[in-house]
Amino acid sequence: MVERPRRGRPPASDQQRQQQRLDISRHAVALFRQHGVAATSGEQIARAAGISERTLWRCFRTKEACVEPLLAKSIDAFQEVLRTWPRELELAEHLRESYTPVIDSGDEIEAVLAVIRMTHDEPALRAVYLVLRERAEPAFAEVLADRMGLPADSLEVRMQAAATSAALRESTDHLVATATADGVPEEVLQKHREHVADALRRLTHPPAL
Known part of the structure; x- marks a missing residue:
């Protein structure tokens, strides 16, 4: 034929x-x-x-x-940092050295932060944003499970992944609130890295009671 x-x-x-x-x-x-x-x-x-x-x-x-593809860029950036996390470094230290809120810099970061800013006033956009973050938690859990020596579906790992996602969301919201109309200065981005790193350091090394 x-x-x-x-x-x-x-x-x-x-x-x-x-x-x-x-x-x-x-x-x-x-x-x-x-x-x-x-x-x-x-x-x-x-x-x-x-x-x-x-x-x-x-x-x-x-x-x-x-708005999903642009919002996903922020989540993808953090996932990329997790995937490249060297075993000899603490996660907080790795974040300080390598993390950026968006994989592609330049105009893309402005667009991503603009969407996140709009999610504060648009419930439908906020719902999209929160669903994307929830979907990302299993990827966080896989990396954390490997470091914690526990199954990815264990309660401890899932709680750690959820807390990590929440810390990242709050830090990103703070970045959006502090960014200026002229863009995101490097010192603001550096403070954002510090906020994320400090939050995750407290999660992974909680103070003794």
Whole structure:
């Protein structure tokens, strides 16, 4: 049997789909910042991203969910630090040396922090943010379990992962509150690293009662 050539566009790769989602996210956040979430429609987001509404809704279930890829950059940055945590270093020390709130620096960090800032006033965006952080906890637990010598699904590890996620969320919220309209100065980022490192040091080395 002669194989017929395939018609139409070839299927997108996972990397292409992820890039498309990120591009949509950037346009959605720009519109949310300019007009507000309520005043921004899916049609506007699709038009700004140069795609059809049908494609938009294939990528995201709601317009608020469009912020997921940018918000995930903050969580991914911390996961990357955990994955590269040298065994000879305390986690707090490693964070001071290696952690940045967003993997890609420059304009990306401004967009990510802008989304997090909007989550304080937009319940639907806050829900997306909190769900993403909750989904990240198993990844935190895997690394912590290895260091603690316990199963990743043990109560001790899951509580440590949840506490780590909460400490990171509160520290990031503080960074958002202290960032200026001109951006995030290096000294502010350094203080953020110190806040995260100190919080996790207290979690892993609680004071004696």
